[in-house]
Amino acid sequence: MKRDLLCKVIEKVKINENIYKLTIEKPNYNKNIKAGQFFNFKCGEGDYPLLRRPISVALVKKDSIDFYINKVGKGTNALCEKKEGDYIDILGPLGNGFDLDIKGKNIVIIGGGIGVAPLLELTKQLSDMHVNIDVMLGFKKEAFIVDEFKKYTGSVSITLENGSEVNKGYVTDLLKERIKSKKYDYIFTCGPKPMLKEVKRIGEEENIKTQLLMEERMACGIGACLVCTCKVKRGKDDWNYVRTCKEGPVFYGDEVIFDE
Amino acid sequence: MKRDLLCKVIEKVKINENIYKLTIEKPNYNKNIKAGQFFNFKCGEGDYPLLRRPISVALVKKDSIDFYINKVGKGTNALCEKKEGDYIDILGPLGNGFDLDIKGKNIVIIGGGIGVAPLLELTKQLSDMHVNIDVMLGFKKEAFIVDEFKKYTGSVSITLENGSEVNKGYVTDLLKERIKSKKYDYIFTCGPKPMLKEVKRIGEEENIKTQLLMEERMACGIGACLVCTCKVKRGKDDWNYVRTCKEGPVFYGDEVIFDE
Amino acid sequence: MSNINMSVDLNGLKLKNPVTVASGTFGFGREFADYIDLNKIGAISVKGLTLEERKGNPTPRVAETPMGMLNSVGLQNPGVEYFIKYELPFLKQFDTKIIANINGNTIEEYCKIANILSKTSVNSLELNISCPNVKKGGVSFGREPEMVYEITKKVREYCSKHLIVKLSPNVKDIREIAKAAEEGGADCISLINTLIGMAVDIEKETTILARGIGGLSGPAIKPVAVRMVYEVYNTVSIPIIGMGGIMNYKDAVEFFLVGASAISIGTGNLINPYITMEILNGIENHLKTKNYTSVKDIVGKIKIPSA
Amino acid sequence: MSNINMSVDLNGLKLKNPVTVASGTFGFGREFADYIDLNKIGAISVKGLTLEERKGNPTPRVAETPMGMLNSVGLQNPGVEYFIKYELPFLKQFDTKIIANINGNTIEEYCKIANILSKTSVNSLELNISCPNVKKGGVSFGREPEMVYEITKKVREYCSKHLIVKLSPNVKDIREIAKAAEEGGADCISLINTLIGMAVDIEKETTILARGIGGLSGPAIKPVAVRMVYEVYNTVSIPIIGMGGIMNYKDAVEFFLVGASAISIGTGNLINPYITMEILNGIENHLKTKNYTSVKDIVGKIKIPSA
Numbered sequence A, B: 001m002k003r004d005l006l007c008k009v010i011e012k013v014k015i016n017e018n019i020y021k022l023t024i025e026k027p028n029y030n031k032n033i034k035a036g037q038f039f040n041f042k043c044g045e046g047d048y049p050l051l052r053r054p055i056s057v058a059l060v061k062k063d064s065i066d067f068y069i070n071k072v073g074k075g076t077n078a079l080c081e082k083k084e085g086d087y088i089d090i091l092g093p094l095g096n097g098f099d100l101d102i103k104g105k106n107i108v109i110i111g112g113g114i115g116v117a118p119l120l121e122l123t124k125q126l127s128d129m130h131v132n133i134d135v136m137l138g139f140k141k142e143a144f145i146v147d148e149f150k151k152y153t154g155s156v157s158i159t160l161e162n163g164s165e166v167n168k169g170y171v172t173d174l175l176k177e178r179i180k181s182k183k184y185d186y187i188f189t190c191g192p193k194p195m196l197k198e199v200k201r202i203g204e205e206e207n208i209k210t211q212l213l214m215e216e217r218m219a220c221g222i223g224a225c226l227v228c229t230c231k232v233k234r235g236k237d238d239w240n241y242v243r244t245c246k247e248g249p250v251f252y253g254d255e256v257i258f259d260e
Numbered sequence C, D: 001m002s003n004i005n006m007s008v009d010l011n012g013l014k015l016k017n018p019v020t021v022a023s024g025t026f027g028f029g030r031e032f033a034d035y036i037d038l039n040k041i042g043a044i045s046v047k048g049l050t051l052e053e054r055k056g057n058p059t060p061r062v063a064e065t066p067m068g069m070l071n072s073v074g075l076q077n078p079g080v081e082y083f084i085k086y087e088l089p090f091l092k093q094f095d096t097k098i099i100a101n102i103n104g105n106t107i108e109e110y111c112k113i114a115n116i117l118s119k120t121s122v123n124s125l126e127l128n129i130s131c132p133n134v135k136k137g138g139v140s141f142g143r144e145p146e147m148v149y150e151i152t153k154k155v156r157e158y159c160s161k162h163l164i165v166k167l168s169p170n171v172k173d174i175r176e177i178a179k180a181a182e183e184g185g186a187d188c189i190s191l192i193n194t195l196i197g198m199a200v201d202i203e204k205e206t207t208i209l210a211r212g213i214g215g216l217s218g219p220a221i222k223p224v225a226v227r228m229v230y231e232v233y234n235t236v237s238i239p240i241i242g243m244g245g246i247m248n249y250k251d252a253v254e255f256f257l258v259g260a261s262a263i264s265i266g267t268g269n270l271i272n273p274y275i276t277m278e279i280l281n282g283i284e285n286h287l288k289t290k291n292y293t294s295v296k297d298i299v300g301k302i303k304i305p306s307a
């Protein structure tokens, strides 16, 4: 049986004004952690705030896991108040994770904002598979964890929405540019919804298989409550709501229906 | 206008398993603080727990105030989690405080449990008035802040409910014993309700004026919501509910009606 | 801040701003005059009044619950005559609107008190048919549309002032209740009063409140309040004063968006005596940031994504 | 712990212990089998079933509120036949009682599904007339005593199993509703289902839930739930399964004291998948400390101080 555990905060690093890296002791059960999986964090003290918050695994190390947390509200703020030595109740790993049983050698990984975090572990795992990986990361004003990606691939590009002329723009524009000259076999992506939508569109247009890591509001994170649904195709003309926390959070681009 | 302020925790001392002393910077408005007054503390982070918790002023120093906090639930536990350097939102001073416009020279001060805390400032203030003060403090198993009291009077006695033969018993028994040989002009008291009831009874029997510091569940602490009422006599045959936080928390023994 | 129009007209009752305080949580204003400038509040709804003095319920009268509180004050108040003589003059010093929250055991009592207060300088009467903390009257008048219609209509006859009817959330369908109040002649509706609740001391095996049940207020009830304001806004055409768990300007904006023309702060006052001023500033800033020119611009503006 | 008798008899449905899980928060049990031993749960009420598959409401379906959550799942489920074929066999592996939570658009649908399930190995049917998240049926069946009586009576005819009626708190007087269910032939009552609520995204100026309204659950509603269980206990003579915001053994004990014979954990499962086991142990310890020998000893034992 799985056990959720109070795990110790080993290190906390302020990445920028809004983002912190928490390095947390691995739960002491023997469980393989896949890139794209997440843990569901109890953020405050006691019962408040009530619900857990899903945070993606960013990097799995021998005895610990790195998480990157963007402060956007009560829960993430409370998490970023934790101190080294504090214990956090983290439930996981949860979700399906990226499907790494892939064909093809040329991989592109596209991330936007805090969505770059889960792509780090993915890049690491893919780098062990001896494929070519181009990483493209898009940020608003300020890039982060770029050096971490560089440990696993030589090709890391960056765009900034408010950047200088060199790298100004959307990361999807960069992708569209590159695709003109390079044939990719596979796209992995995570980031804000409009970006995912655009990546899916590009993938379909160019006939490249895509895997999207989708965010959805969650409660249990374990598949019990059906609140985190993602609309996906079923058969030819039908569709279905499936659980982002269980059947996802990673979906193939061609199965997701973005109409809500 | 009054201002409530975030005040800094200057020192935190663990008194015993359950009780902490917090020394908190004085709010920076110029306000006289009376013995028997309290501050209404916001205990957690943000809105939770929702209500403030009343804590008596235990000792007023030049730039700071000592509070003694007994951990009994969510609020007091959260307070005792505060660290030196943290800020706490404390509203006060609130309530009437002890009436020190008294006649007579022989004073007895009787406290029980955490109820001894507000009697410390009282003892200090009375000691400046050059009266004779006998302090009697009752505890369950373990005495605390006795040495603090000794700074202001030579006469401090202790009883322990689970004590050795020397000092075993209730503090009210000690009072009854002493009263046989000594004529007191005034009794001040704070502690659990049954103790206050007994002190009131003794005061009436012996014709000694008593002042009781009463505890009641509160919300606002400033007299607005009427939830903290204490039943008191009104005229000859009538009674009334008055606000413990405003008309109290100190009441004369002969006005309080203990029938609920 | 002066470029945002914060004034609202509640169908005859003109407020300089939409931030008001809820009955029972602000006494008769005196306690708050130490902390804030009462001139800056849109309106003050005073502690519920009855014809005669009421002593209220036994103590304990309060229990904390998860992000909420239960109260069982039981309409303790000095009676309407005392109010007029000793409290109203104090309140009338300030440039704010005074709402008298009225209560009775019978319809006749409501009418009597309405009649008495109509001759004073209060600006509005708030018909409280939703108090859960009294044996007679109170919420029992507020749970059936027929009853709500009848009492509103009768009181209307005796009330020459602006008339607010304050609704109970302990009903089957708030829409039919609001409709009944409107048809009975209410100028304005305020909601919600407290939900009925209970809390237990498991060691003593008694309820925490001496009287057993009490009224639940605070953030815990906000989702219910927001939903009810939304429903009522889509049912009646008289304005709404929305309340229930407002603790900051964001909560207040939720209420405007679902249809409240003004908001009222209750439990929040008990936790932070400065809260009204903080919320007032917060609302103004929010409107500015979003480039609105008047608070009226956002009233009822909510969209339902799937609709 | 073996010296405390934890078994309860809910008027024909015998549970080894009074800790059950609430419909919609435990799926069909599969997800929890990874965390806890399902044999140790008193009963499992499965996700609400309908005759045909339901896709449910659009996303977002959840919003957090102060110590509560709103859900708008909309009875997504694979339909009763799928349940019987693929889910029930899994559940029947465990030594626990299976409660089928049934839903319909019409009384006929309720009767049909009751009829179908009566021929299976489920142990009890829970008539859900309190779902706020569907357009047709749902809570509209649960708000009037006459309707509750009628639907209970009809379903009773088609239900040869133990029959629980699950009540909505969105009513005027829970006592008359409970009485109607009892008179209609219910063996047991469960309460409360969710309060109807709404939450707003003030930046987007939309509701957070795609469908607008949702069902409020969690600690925020506990005081309302405790009060309603108390009222129903003093009105009917059939047993009660109490629920609403139970997060620890203390909350559970509150419900027993006010009259619940068993308790059900809903939202708590979503936050802590081990919660049922922790609460079960907590109740046993509490009873031991207080020198009781059976959980039945404390059911309805509450005293009101001023009464």
Ligand SMILES: Cc1cc2nc3c(=O)[nH]c(=O)nc-3n(C[C@H](O)[C@H](O)[C@H](O)COP(=O)(O)OP(=O)(O)OC[C@H]3O[C@@H](n4cnc5c(N)ncnc54)[C@H](O)[C@@H]3O)c2cc1C
Binding pocket: A038, A051, A052, A053, A054, A055, A056, A057, A067, A068, A069, A070, A071, A072, A073, A074, A075, A076, A077, A114, A117, A118, A214, A215, A216, A217, A218, A249, D063, D064
């Ligand atoms: C699978 C998955 C992986 C994620 N990985 C990361 C990560 O690695 N780092 C990171 O910083 N964030 C991540 N997020 C987003 C993160 O969960 C939300 O930012 C967080 O829940 C917001 O909580 P809050 O209390 O700070 O904000 P609030 O706005 O106060 O939250 C209120 C409610 O809304 C929900 N909510 C708000 N925004 C989101 C969102 N974007 N996605 C899901 N739920 C939301 C919260 O969970 C909560 O229930 C992930 C989300 C998902 C679904």
Ligand SMILES: Cc1cc2nc3c(=O)[nH]c(=O)nc-3n(C[C@H](O)[C@H](O)[C@H](O)COP(=O)(O)OP(=O)(O)OC[C@H]3O[C@@H](n4cnc5c(N)ncnc54)[C@H](O)[C@@H]3O)c2cc1C
Binding pocket: B038, B051, B052, B053, B054, B055, B056, B057, B067, B068, B069, B070, B071, B072, B073, B074, B075, B076, B077, B114, B117, B118, B214, B215, B216, B217, B218, B249, C063, C064
């Ligand atoms: C005037 C006054 C002065 C006080 N001075 C001190 C002091 O100096 N040191 C100290 O340790 N305690 C003092 N207390 C008691 C202290 O306020 C309570 O112990 C505290 O509120 C309990 O909160 P909790 O969250 O820890 O407990 P919980 O039981 O979780 O509290 C739940 C609710 O009950 C109320 N409550 C519970 N016990 C009491 C109580 N004994 N009195 C009033 N309200 C209560 C709380 O305020 C809260 O609203 C004083 C109380 C009053 C009224």
Ligand SMILES: Cc1cc2nc3c(=O)[nH]c(=O)nc-3n(C[C@H](O)[C@H](O)[C@H](O)COP(=O)(O)O)c2cc1C
Binding pocket: B225, B226, B227, C022, C023, C024, C025, C047, C048, C049, C071, C073, C075, C101, C128, C131, C166, C192, C193, C194, C215, C216, C217, C218, C219, C221, C243, C244, C245, C246, C264, C265, C266, C267, C268
């Ligand atoms: C202590 C207390 C006393 C109250 N007394 C009254 C009252 O006398 N008359 C009335 O109409 N409402 C009364 N209420 C209800 C409030 O006015 C308000 O409707 C309710 O508390 C919901 O708002 P809130 O969540 O902001 O507190 C009282 C509420 C509290 C907390």
Ligand SMILES: Cc1cc2nc3c(=O)[nH]c(=O)nc-3n(C[C@H](O)[C@H](O)[C@H](O)COP(=O)(O)O)c2cc1C
Binding pocket: A225, A226, A227, D022, D023, D024, D025, D047, D048, D049, D071, D073, D075, D101, D128, D131, D166, D192, D193, D194, D215, D216, D217, D218, D219, D221, D243, D244, D245, D246, D264, D265, D266, D267, D268
């Ligand atoms: C996500 C979710 C889904 C629910 N689905 C159902 C359902 O299908 N049928 C039902 O009768 N109740 C349903 N409920 C209500 C619960 O069973 C329970 O009555 C309610 O949540 C109160 O208990 P709690 O506060 O412990 O959650 C659901 C509740 C939640 C939170």
Ligand code: FES
Binding pocket: A217, A218, A219, A220, A221, A222, A223, A224, A225, A226, A227, A228, A229, A243, A244, A245, A246
């Ligand atoms: S969050 Fe509960 S099913 Fe996904």
Ligand code: FES
Binding pocket: B217, B218, B219, B220, B221, B222, B223, B224, B225, B226, B227, B228, B229, B243, B244, B245, B246
């Ligand atoms: S606590 Fe509000 S009046 Fe005393």
